[in-house]
Amino acid sequence: MQPDEFRRIGHQVVDWIADYRERVDRLPVLSPVEPGWVRSRLPELNERGEGFDGLLADLDATIVPGTTHWQHPSFFAYFPSNASLPSVLGDLLSTGLGAQGMLWATSPAATELEQHLLDELVGAMGLPDRFRGGGVIQDTASSAALVALLAALHRSGTWRQSGVDGTETVYVSTQTHSSLAKAARIAGLGEDAVRAIAVDPVTQGLDVDALVRQLKSDVENGRKPVLVCATIGTTSTGAIDPVDAIADVCAEHDMWLHVDAAWAGPAALCPELRHFFAGVDRADSFCANAHKWLLTAFDLSLFWTAHPATLVDALTILPEYLRNAATESGAVVDYRDWQIPLGRRFRALKLWSVLRWYGLEGLRAHLRRHIDLAEGLEARVEADENWSLVTPRSLALLVIAHRDGDETTRRAMDAVNASGRAYLTHTVVNGRFAIRIALGAEATEERHVTAVWEALRMA
Amino acid sequence: MQPDEFRRIGHQVVDWIADYRERVDRLPVLSPVEPGWVRSRLPELNERGEGFDGLLADLDATIVPGTTHWQHPSFFAYFPSNASLPSVLGDLLSTGLGAQGMLWATSPAATELEQHLLDELVGAMGLPDRFRGGGVIQDTASSAALVALLAALHRSGTWRQSGVDGTETVYVSTQTHSSLAKAARIAGLGEDAVRAIAVDPVTQGLDVDALVRQLKSDVENGRKPVLVCATIGTTSTGAIDPVDAIADVCAEHDMWLHVDAAWAGPAALCPELRHFFAGVDRADSFCANAHKWLLTAFDLSLFWTAHPATLVDALTILPEYLRNAATESGAVVDYRDWQIPLGRRFRALKLWSVLRWYGLEGLRAHLRRHIDLAEGLEARVEADENWSLVTPRSLALLVIAHRDGDETTRRAMDAVNASGRAYLTHTVVNGRFAIRIALGAEATEERHVTAVWEALRMA
Numbered sequence: 065m066q067p068d069e070f071r072r073i074g075h076q077v078v079d080w081i082a083d084y085r086e087r088v089d090r091l092p093v094l095s096p097v098e099p100g101w102v103r104s105r106l107p108e109l110n111e112r113g114e115g116f117d118g119l120l121a122d123l124d125a126t127i128v129p130g131t132t133h134w135q136h137p138s139f140f141a142y143f144p145s146n147a148s149l150p151s152v153l154g155d156l157l158s159t160g161l162g163a164q165g166m167l168w169a170t171s172p173a174a175t176e177l178e179q180h181l182l183d184e185l186v187g188a189m190g191l192p193d194r195f196r197g198g199g200v201i202q203d204t205a206s207s208a209a210l211v212a213l214l215a216a217l218h219r220s221g222t223w224r225q226s227g228v229d230g231t232e233t234v235y236v237s238t239q240t241h242s243s244l245a246k247a248a249r250i251a252g253l254g255e256d257a258v259r260a261i262a263v264d265p266v267t268q269g270l271d272v273d274a275l276v277r278q279l280k281s282d283v284e285n286g287r288k289p290v291l292v293c294a295t296i297g298t299t300s301t302g303a304i305d306p307v308d309a310i311a312d313v314c315a316e317h318d319m320w321l322h323v324d325a326a327w328a329g330p331a332a333l334c335p336e337l338r339h340f341f342a343g344v345d346r347a348d349s350f351c352a353n354a355h356k357w358l359l360t361a362f363d364l365s366l367f368w369t370a371h372p373a374t375l376v377d378a379l380t381i382l383p384e385y386l387r388n389a390a391t392e393s394g395a396v397v398d399y400r401d402w403q404i405p406l407g408r409r410f411r412a413l414k415l416w417s418v419l420r421w422y423g424l425e426g427l428r429a430h431l432r433r434h435i436d437l438a439e440g441l442e443a444r445v446e447a448d449e450n451w452s453l454v455t456p457r458s459l460a461l462l463v464i465a466h467r468d469g470d471e472t473t474r475r476a477m478d479a480v481n482a483s484g485r486a487y488l489t490h491t492v493v494n495g496r497f498a499i500r501i502a503l504g505a506e507a508t509e510e511r512h513v514t515a516v517w518e519a520l521r522m523a
Numbered sequence: 524m525q526p527d528e529f530r531r532i533g534h535q536v537v538d539w540i541a542d543y544r545e546r547v548d549r550l551p552v553l554s555p556v557e558p559g560w561v562r563s564r565l566p567e568l569n570e571r572g573e574g575f576d577g578l579l580a581d582l583d584a585t586i587v588p589g590t591t592h593w594q595h596p597s598f599f600a601y602f603p604s605n606a607s608l609p610s611v612l613g614d615l616l617s618t619g620l621g622a623q624g625m626l627w628a629t630s631p632a633a634t635e636l637e638q639h640l641l642d643e644l645v646g647a648m649g650l651p652d653r654f655r656g657g658g659v660i661q662d663t664a665s666s667a668a669l670v671a672l673l674a675a676l677h678r679s680g681t682w683r684q685s686g687v688d689g690t691e692t693v694y695v696s697t698q699t700h701s702s703l704a705k706a707a708r709i710a711g712l713g714e715d716a717v718r719a720i721a722v723d724p725v726t727q728g729l730d731v732d733a734l735v736r737q738l739k740s741d742v743e744n745g746r747k748p749v750l751v752c753a754t755i756g757t758t759s760t761g762a763i764d765p766v767d768a769i770a771d772v773c774a775e776h777d778m779w780l781h782v783d784a785a786w787a788g789p790a791a792l793c794p795e796l797r798h799f800f801a802g803v804d805r806a807d808s809f810c811a812n813a814h815k816w817l818l819t820a821f822d823l824s825l826f827w828t829a830h831p832a833t834l835v836d837a838l839t840i841l842p843e844y845l846r847n848a849a850t851e852s853g854a855v856v857d858y859r860d861w862q863i864p865l866g867r868r869f870r871a872l873k874l875w876s877v878l879r880w881y882g883l884e885g886l887r888a889h890l891r892r893h894i895d896l897a898e899g900l901e902a903r904v905e906a907d908e909n910w911s912l913v914t915p916r917s918l919a920l921l922v923i924a925h926r927d928g929d930e931t932t933r934r935a936m937d938a939v940n941a942s943g944r945a946y947l948t949h950t951v952v953n954g955r956f957a958i959r960i961a962l963g964a965e966a967t968e969e970r971h972v973t974a975v976w977e978a979l980r981m982a
Contacts, residue, residue: 065608065880067541074541077612078533081619082526095631099854102635109643113882116612119875123616127872130632135621142629142844145866147621149524153536153575157582159614159820160540162594162606170601172554173589176561184568203662204864214709227713228687242842243865249838250673250863252711254686299844355866361618362868379708383701384951385601385758385959395558404709404863405663406702407604407814409821413586416578421524423572492843500844 092484102130137507138486144505147361154417168396178412189332192345195368205326206243208351216320218378237270268303297328302458307343434460460503470497479523551943561589596966597945603964606820613876627855637871648791651804654827664785665702667810675779677837696729727762756787761917766802893919929956938982
């Protein structure tokens with residue numbers, strides 16, 4: 065494809081996306097297709113090349129009907145993952161440049177823009193100064209948790225040379241995201257090494273007394289506490305762990321404190337919401353997903369650590385073919401040593417597009433709008449005789465259940481999802497089936513919130 | 524940004540990329556900027572939103588000068604990483620859709636297109652039928668190696684429950700990519716668990732006798748052999764390990780055989796090059812990067828395993844909030860369980876764009892053209908009195924040195940890189956400094972090869 069063909073077809077593709085975004089609110093949110101339907105309609109690989117029209121036609125005929133529409137205004141499932149249009153263009157520029165930023169030398173701008181934006185966000189989000197110079201973009205919060213754990217293991221002993229010794233122990237709550245248990249498994253610790261500490265039944269936040277008791281018992285039994293993960297905004301109910309109290313415990317046991325704020329993290333841009341982040345100034349690492357509430361197309365997790373040298377030392381391996389003068393000068397950062405893969409996309413460009421287009425004011429307005437919508441819905445649920453909140457509203461997340469019990473609640477959710485008019489997912493809180501209503505899609509307006517509420521009540 | 528604004532600005536962005544690709548051959552390949560230059564020119568975050576023009580202006584003024592141009596026709600460093608223009612558009616469509624394919628249910632088309640393409644490629648690349656149904660897209664070959672190792676560890680015992688036991692051992696050659704050692708470190712095995720087996724000094728392929736001796740000694744000492752990585756096309760010199768003989772050894776010791784063909788893998792599309800892949804039919808897993816020689820924008824690694832159930836069983840964790848009817852029916856694949864992160868982009872779309880636009884014929888022609896160019900250059904090096912090949916040409920990779928020794932070779936490379944007219948990187952072979960000339964950028968023509976050769980001879 066020559067640049068001139070790209071110009072012509074590229075305009076078509078841009079128009080296709082614009083059309084898609086204009087009509088997405090009229091599509092069923094959750095794809096209604098059966099397993100195998102998409103695949104049965106896909107063509108064999110062609111021997112000879114073809115133009116782009118066939119692909120665009122198959123997109124309309126097969127891919128779009130087989131897609132669950134994450135950019136739909138009535139997407140309330142999981143956490144919405146915004147791919148705002150400025151971020152789409154920033155990502156396009158990155159792909160168009162086609163640079164690969166594994167080393168500073170392989171694309172200085174990719175590294176320096178990333179350092180710059182992550183440092184600027186330390187200020188904008190009120191994060192501690194100790195995170196300056198310690199910021200990096202990870203693909204997802206799962207990978208962020210994994211590299212935090214690896215750095216913690218490295219700090220704790222002879223891990224790099226001789227591996228884990230079978231005593232290292234990781235502390236999470238029963239509500240911590242499953243990526244932490246997965247990280248422990250990947251790191252060779254096994255399920256036995258993960259302590260899922262109980263939570264307060266009302267707040268769903270980690271019970272610090274229970275943590276202390278577990279630690280005492282583990283230490284007496286010769287285990288080595290390595291890391292605690294505290295969550296600000298759990299996936300299930302948006303619960304907030306008592307980070308400050310957990311930091312005290314970490315200090316006592318010389319443990320790494322990782323704070324997972326994958327969903328709620330961007331709220332730190334709003335000064336009035338900073339109290340949710342109390343204690344983060346004592347964290348060893350912190351993660352917030354720009355690809356959820358911060359309008360940046362997946363994938364882009366913001367990760368900071370107060371100990372970048374430890375992280376780099378944990379992960380670096382320098383074969384001859386990667387040696388270069390800039391690295392040896394010590395004057396540059398090579399981000400390959402901050403992550404699992406070697407190669408890396410120029411992801412900072414899509415973040416920059418978002419930060420410039422909306423401005424900090426615009427981003428704060430976006431966050432506040434969803435919280436306002438959630439407050440409005442909260443009032444309606446509280447006033448309803450059949451439905452109630454299972455846990456207190458957390459920012460823009462509501463968790464609700466029907467008074468008639470689990471079956472009724474589940475039936476209402478299934479009916480709404482099957483209608484295609486909204487998409488909701490569930491959780492279980494203290495043994496009770498509950499519907500999560502996660503507000504946060506960019507296109508969501510008051511009328512979409514009203515519609516999903518009415519649909520639930522009718523169902 | 525509304526769809527209509529996106530239409531207008533999107534066309535501008537497409538045109539910017541077309542212009543960039545038209546002029547990239549006139550830019551210095553290796554960015555000449557000093558550390559800190561880019562960052563010193565970056566603006567603070569803006570409070571108020573702004574249009575897209577400022578970002579485009581900064582791209583021209585700061586980002587492009589700070590970029591090493593991987594899409595330049597005279598990029599001969601590392602391995603070229605093509606971001607062909609059809610793949611750029613496929614990636615744009617994926618970002619525009621903004622779907623997230625962690626589960627089949629969260630976007631059926633993302634999963635089923637990926638399954639379909641990976642299965643079709645089994646046929647097109649002459650891979651063994653046992654890989655059908657075992658294909659998945661990973662971000663990079665590093666992650667592919669890591670998941671292969673985790674599946675191997677899981678297969679070998681009680682890893683999931685109790686973690687590694689300190690005896691698991693991984694076998695690579697001295698020429699294996701550093702990502703394998705990194706994977707072993709991440710998996711908690713430590714450097715002590717990695718055996719770097721000697722290679723044949725001429726072919727640079729793994730010495731199977733040395734592997735057998737090391738295994739015997741390790742087993743006698745109570746170590747548990749878990750995985751061997753064989754490489755088809757090493758990073759340093761393009762060497763090819765004797766996969767078939769290694770497979771015999773693996774069978775004897777019940778070890779997982781991972782074949783890393785990150786760079787050379789796409790050559791399997793050409794029947795006349797299939798002999799390089801002898802033995803792959805006995806591999807437990809195989810990796811080839813579409814984002815190198817297969818014209819697909821970074822990142823996209825093709826990974827197949829003959830044991831997908833083992834891989835899934837190694838990595839799966841099912842919290843309540845991810846439960847859904849489709850998963851529980853057992854009729855679908857949830858690709859989150861095949862990889863390190865939870866979330867995943869719809870990467871199959873950019874691969875599909877490439878496969879359709881070029882067709883299998885076009886892709887084979889692309890591969891053969893680079894091999895032809897490399898053969899032509901090989902003849903010129905052989906006829907030269909000052910330069911010689913350090914190892915035999917491997918496909919489209921040449922490794923050469925000047926007869927006057929390391930200093931002269933290095934000076935020549937540095938002079939070419941500093942001129943901005945081409946970009947070369949080096950390796951060390953049997954203690955000798957050597958320049959790698961990796962052909963494979965889509966835009967590279969005969970004249971670019973001639974130019975880099977003349978520049979080296981003059982330098």
